[in-house]
Amino acid sequence: MAAGTESLAAPDKLQALGEHAAACPNCRLADTRTQVVFGSGAPTAQLMFVGEAPGFHEDQQGVPFVGAAGKLLERLLGEIGLARADVYIANVLKCRPPGNRDPQLDEIEACQPWLVQQIELIRPRVIATLGNFSTKLLTGNPAGITRVHGVAQDVVVGSTRVVLFPIYHPAAALYTPAMLKVLEEDFRRIPALLGGAEGSVAPAVPAVAIMPAPPAATTMPAPPAATAQLGLF
Numbered sequence: 001m002a003a004g005t006e007s008l009a010a011p012d013k014l015q016a017l018g019e020h021a022a023a024c025p026n027c028r029l030a031d032t033r034t035q036v037v038f039g040s041g042a043p044t045a046q047l048m049f050v051g052e053a054p055g056f057h058e059d060q061q062g063v064p065f066v067g068a069a070g071k072l073l074e075r076l077l078g079e080i081g082l083a084r085a086d087v088y089i090a091n092v093l094k095c096r097p098p099g100n101r102d103p104q105l106d107e108i109e110a111c112q113p114w115l116v117q118q119i120e121l122i123r124p125r126v127i128a129t130l131g132n133f134s135t136k137l138l139t140g141n142p143a144g145i146t147r148v149h150g151v152a153q154d155v156v157v158g159s160t161r162v163v164l165f166p167i168y169h170p171a172a173a174l175y176t177p178a179m180l181k182v183l184e185e186d187f188r189r190i191p192a193l194l195g196g197a198e199g200s201v202a203p204a205v206p207a208v209a210i211m212p213a214p215p216a217a218t219t220m221p222a223p224p225a226a227t228a229q230l231g232l233f
């Protein structure tokens with residue numbers, strides 16, 4: 001938590017956290033980004049999406065999912081009666097990797113405290129992870145998205161228990177009709193998960209804890225060795 005924000009309400013803490021993150025020096029992407037893309041949407045959202053990393057347009061505008069993948073995400077949201085403003089959207093990495101290359105493990109580790117704190121402040125009921133990177137990070141399981149999409153599970157992130165729902169990344173579905181169909185089908189299950197429908201969440205899967213949010217610091221502390229066991233790759 002940013003220093004001096006202890007007495008604030010959670011939405012104000014989130015705002016302060018975003019301002020703190022805007023100057024993040026914690027990995028090499030600080031040298032190449034235009035700006036930090038912290039996240040956007042309702043600070044008390046019941047539904048949160050976690051993508052991979054900002055692309056060109058996000059880096060320019062400072063807002064996640066503003067390109068073609070974002071348009072698809074907005075269409076899918078509309079089909080379940082929601083708008084962007086009803087949800088919170090963030091990424092595993094807050095800064096664009098040069099040339100939109102894949103996130104690297106040390107970048108994910110350096111950025112993870114921001115995501116954990118976002119989740120702890122928003123306390124969403126459901127987190128839909130978009131694609132492999134966010135799914136592997138937040139489940140702590142190396143199983144790929146093709147295997148685990150559409151399977152909801154309880155996880156604990158920091159001190160927050162959420163229903164995690166892995167789905168395909170909209171960018172991957174844009175040009176692959178079969179994947180789009182699966183993404184649409186999975187998406188239609190989100191309202192039931194938000195409503196806590198009985199039987200929607202795989203009961204046998206144990207909760208997975210990833211590192212708790214760190215204390216306030218300008219430079220985030222190195223993540224514990226346990227992070228290396230997340231099996232991202």
Ligand code: URA
Nearest residue numbers: 051052053054064065
């Ligand atoms: N893809 C992502 O994963 N995140 C964005 O913000 C945009 C595209």
